[in-house]
Amino acid sequence: MAKVNISLDAELVVEVMVLAGVGSPQDAVEAVVRDYIARGHRTEARVQRQDEPRRTTDSLPPLPEG
Template sequence: MAKVNIALDAELVVEVMVLAGVGSPQDAVEAVVRDYIARGHRTEARTATRDEANRTGEMLPPEPPQG
């Protein structure tokens, strides 16, 4: 896999490390990026399920609030 080097504000990276509970800046930022991508995939999956139900006329039970 290709690697990319970027520069980030040190305070931002330290906060991500603390929130993620990770000791390495690279691992912390990678965890955030992977989580962001996974969240996008989950959103796409939920949207696709609703769109499919609308197309076929099926009624889906309402999703419980997430928070």
């Protein structure tokens, strides 16, 4: 996997390290990024599940009126 070097404010990184309970700045920031991505995937999955019933209802042919 390719690596990227970025500069961050030291206070920000220290706060992330404390909140994540990690001693390494690299590991702390990586944990935050991975958590952010995982939350995005969970949100996408929830939205898809909520939309599925609507899609199946919309795709049914209309009932005959008589």
